[in-house]
Amino acid sequence: MFYRLSGVHHADYVSDSRIYKVPADRNLAVFILVIGLAAPFIIPSLYLNSYILPWLIWSAAALGLNLVTGWAGQLHLGYAAVMAVGAYSAIHAARFGVPWEFALIIGGLASSVIGSLFAFAALRVKGLYLALTTLAMQFVMDWVLTHSPAITGGSHASLQSPTLALLGQPITSDAGYYYVAFGWCLMVTIFMLNLKRSALGRALVAVREKDYAAAILGVNSFYYKILAFATSSFIAGVSGALLVAAFFFLAAPEQFSVAVSIQVLAMVIVGGLGSIIGTYFGVALILLVPGIVNGIFATTSANLGLQVDVETLAHMPNAVYGALIVIILLIEPLGLGKLYGNIRDYLMIWPFDQFRK
């Protein structure tokens, strides 16, 4: 009824390789795109800047991690370190006088190089061993950052980002920062949507499912693993740079610590490995829900006039948030993306499925 379809049927290859196989999905995407473009005019700046902007940048970053973990099947526990490389390279380039467009690309490329260097070493091992090797990369990067004042900006380890400027236009307004984040997130999303139906995407999936089998089919698994690491690192680098340039305005090592790496991995897992829309949901849950639940608890207790001491008030939202993650993963172990998929599949043929039973 909602989708005006009775299942998805393909009569030729062109229809099979469409991004949106269901017209309603495409309409929904266009609708969200329009809302996204109009957001600065319809959403109050508090929500635009404190929620939606970081959500978009982190979604782009998490999509990059989903590429290497969800598509290529390589567990990565050092993603924040890769973001840090991009952020610091881009800021140093921009401070040196390089225009921001190129500084962002330099950041991405630097991340790519460092990320794939580690992948070279790491890809001799698989599974949990790879996870530990990438975790080691995170710790190496933490150590380098806290011991190189030249990189991190003096003894306080805070490096200020020059004003972001794109195409000769300095960006200083809330809406400007939002559009930069929106544009980047859109680019990454379009790339990921197309990845699904490209040879590269299929090769990555083959490597994920069984790399020996992929090799027998003629897919060079080592090459594709490196490619996956390099691509995801590029996305990480630019996202890290934008996070600093458009949101934090200065880079500090704590913004890219091991806790952040685990947070990004949590976003991808809760959202759903290999799911694009799930990544958006996952980022929203991990990044935004703690703050929102916290706010709800604070206002509720204030409105009810409860004398809850501040520590309890701070810990209760954490308990709720933890329970939320457990409940979601119990209901649907494949994550929020799959949960959305289930609802969509149910509605696809509703109400006619009732007759079938």
Add this chain to the structure above:
Amino acid sequence: MKGLNRFLGGLAVAGGLLSAGAALAEPFKVGVCYDLSKAYTFATPQVAQAAQDLGKLVNMRGGIGGEPVEVIVRDHGNEPQRGIECYSRLRREGVFVFDTLSTPVSLAILPRAMEDQVILMQSLVGRGDAVDGTVFDWVYPVGPTYWGQAANNIAYIKQLHDGDLSGVKVGFVYFDYPFGQEPIEILQTLAKKEGFELLLYPVPLPGSDQAGVWSKMRRDNPDHIISWMLGGAHVVAAKEMARNRIPIDKYISVNWLNEVDIGNIGKEAAKGLKRGTNVVGGLDAPLRQVMMAELYDKGQGSGPIVNTEDVFYNTGLAMYSIIFEAASRAAEQGGLPITPQSFKAALETLVDYDANGMMAPITVTAEDHGGGGKTRIEMWDGETWVPQTDWIAAYTDVVWEVVRESSSKYGQ
């Protein structure tokens, strides 16, 4: 009902104070965006409780300029983006004085506070060079910088050695990340200037394994040990010192050591341990006594009383006394409503202000937002903290050289 009462009360007072037709003034609000659930919980509950208690006391005494004050406490979990969210949200509720008590969050908020021209109080956290008021107009790290605190510790050691430090060995044991590394530069400068030998002992985070550090310390046998660690790491250090038979009275801690740590070390075992501080330790400070009489004896404290038997509670009282003192001066000088500008101007009129014997006297000026950076050394005598020196601010020229060198790079 409460809201209505407050409204009516506010109306009555405003009617009394202001001429007819003047708008109702916004109450003065302090934004306390703290990490109450993650890394800084060793200190934040006590400090937040002190802030709330002080707010209550101010309101019991008629508020500021006749208006009640509001202390808004929120948790940011030590995550920069949640800190920014807290800041943006409270700023829209009319808050223009913020404190984060978290270095990462303070760093994240600083560029916004500078841009938005609101007051960022960041005593004891954040970038130390923000004491340079000529660069950081809107940031007030009132209290000592870690550089100043380390320099004052050296001044104390110099007193012990009758003004001659040549041939003295000073060990510096520190967390091997920016918080611990910060004083190294100034200690090296002073080592050259005074001729003492500086030995560095980095401790990897989280400081639970210090065995190697302290056996090396036993071989080197420094005369004094300055420690830049937090919370439980002090306890580990004390245990390792006992194991290596290094007397605990050599240990001079950074201000982040409290009664909980003393309890974990053991009250007797910690006898002789010293800490640098800018607030008075122990239970006898006059302002704390007032809190007991007016709030806790009547069962109106903002939290458990055990939190108040803690030097971080005193730290909180000191930090927030400064804010409320400045606010009431702003109300006197500039009238209501208090604006960021009038608050800033009032802060800079504080001369030798010590919150009734709560802390080192501070004098905030347009150039020096740290208020002079005085500290003293206190020693744990098994029961309470005993001051070993007057309030001192030593080597200020060397400290300010480092401050200016660092602050001059801001905005480049």
